[in-house]
Amino acid sequence: KQEVTQIPAALSVPEGENLVLNCSFTDSAIYNLQWFRQDPGKGLTSLLLIQSSQREQTSGRLNASLDKSSGRSTLYIAASQPGDSATYLCAAYGGNQFYFGTGTSLTVIP
Amino acid sequence: ETGVTQTPRHLVMGMTNKKSLKCEQHLGHNAMYWYKQSAKKPLELMFVYSLEERVENNSVPSRFSPECPNSSHLFLHLHTLQPEDSALYLCASSQVAGGRQHFGDGTRLSIL
Numbered sequence: 001k002q003e004v005t006q007i008p009a010a011l012s013v014p015e016g017e018n019l020v021l022n023c024s025f026t027d028s029a030i031y032n033l034q035w036f037r038q039d040p041g042k043g044l045t046s047l048l049l050i051q052s053s054q055r056e057q058t059s060g061r062l063n064a065s066l067d068k069s070s071g072r073s074t075l076y077i078a079a080s081q082p083g084d085s086a087t088y089l090c091a092a093y094g095g096n097q098f099y100f101g102t103g104t105s106l107t108v109i110p
Numbered sequence: 111e112t113g114v115t116q117t118p119r120h121l122v123m124g125m126t127n128k129k130s131l132k133c134e135q136h137l138g139h140n141a142m143y144w145y146k147q148s149a150k151k152p153l154e155l156m157f158v159y160s161l162e163e164r165v166e167n168n169s170v171p172s173r174f175s176p177e178c179p180n181s182s183h184l185f186l187h188l189h190t191l192q193p194e195d196s197a198l199y200l201c202a203s204s205q206v207a208g209g210r211q212h213f214g215d216g217t218r219l220s221i222l
Contacts, residue, residue, distance in 0.1 A: 004152065031208055043112065043200050043213030044153075089153070093208045096166045098143075100153040 002027045004092055006101035013080055014109050021075040021104045023090035028068045030094040035064050035075050037086040038103070044089065047075070080108045113137040116201050116214035123191065124222050131186040131217045133201030141207040142184040144176060147198040147216070159184065160207040188219075196221045 003026045013019050023033070032051050036044040048057045048064040050073070056065040063076040073090055087103040114135045123129050135142065144156040158166035159178040173195075175187040184201055198218050202211040 034210065036211075036213075041215070043114070043116075043215045044202070044211070045112070046210050046212065049210045091153075096158060096207065097168070098153075098155050098208075098211075102150070102152050 002030075002092055002094065002097070002099040004090060004099045004101040006088075006090060006104050008104060009102065010105040010107075012107045012109060015080060015082060017080050017108075018076070018078050019080055019106075021077070021088050021090075021106070023073040023075070023101055025071045025073075025092045025099070027092075027094065028071055030068065030092045032093045033064075033066050033073045034091045034093065034098075035062075035073075036089045036091065038089060039086050047088075077106075080106075082108045082110050084108050112212050112214065114201060114203055114212050114214040116199075116217050118217060119215065120218045120220075122220045122222060123188070125191060125193075127191075128187070128189040130188065131199055131201075131219075133184040133186075133214055135182055135184075135201075135203040135212070137203060137205075137212060139203035139205050139212070140181055141204045141209065142178060142181075143202040143204075143211065144184065144186050145200040145202065147200055153200070157186075158207060165207060191219075191221045193221050195219065 035047040050066040061078040089103040091100045141160045146154045157176045177185040198216045200216045202213045
């Protein structure tokens with residue numbers, strides 16, 4: 001069964017810093033890898049989707065990479081802002097299943 | 111506004127009650143999902159519907175019964191729930207199964 005892990009569970013950085021969030025998965029037979037953010041009391045907001053044939057995707061200050069062979073994905077956030085404070089979740093999709101990590105809670109300090 | 115609307119936002123019910131959660135999407139998507147989110151646990155996929163057909167049922171107890179009458183609406187019928195069923199229930203949709211998902215804000219369910 002696919003297992004998805006996100007480390008660290010929590011991260012605090014000063015405003016303006018660049019940062020990397022990590023996501024690892026045990027089964028490389030995935031169809032895609034998705035990154036989401038979740039604000040308190042809200043549902044998930046889709047950030048980026050990387051197909052299994054792709055290596056990275058970019059949207060604004062966000063860049064996500066995928067290395068299937070090593071079972072890893074990273075989300076790079078450039079020039080962090082207080083509005084980036086949220087929980088970030090990754091999900092691996094394969095076999096009609098979405099497998100989520102438990103998330104990284106990010107706090108950006110003004 | 112995500113285009114996915116869930117009602118009610120909060121629900122408190124006794125173990126013997128019957129209630130339903132509703133999800134509606136205005137995005138023209140063909141796939142819809144129910145998830146359970148409990149504290150300190152990964153999001154759990156419960157049911158997947160694609161073109162109104164159930165394509166996945168992840169060993170969810172029968173006290174949860176999904177219904178997808180059309181591609182825009184998804185229901186989760188609840189009966190005889192247990193205290194451990196208290197959680198945030200999220201609905202999502204995507205253009206195709208496995209595609210980029212759009213989530214509603216969820217229903218916070220509390221079982222007394």
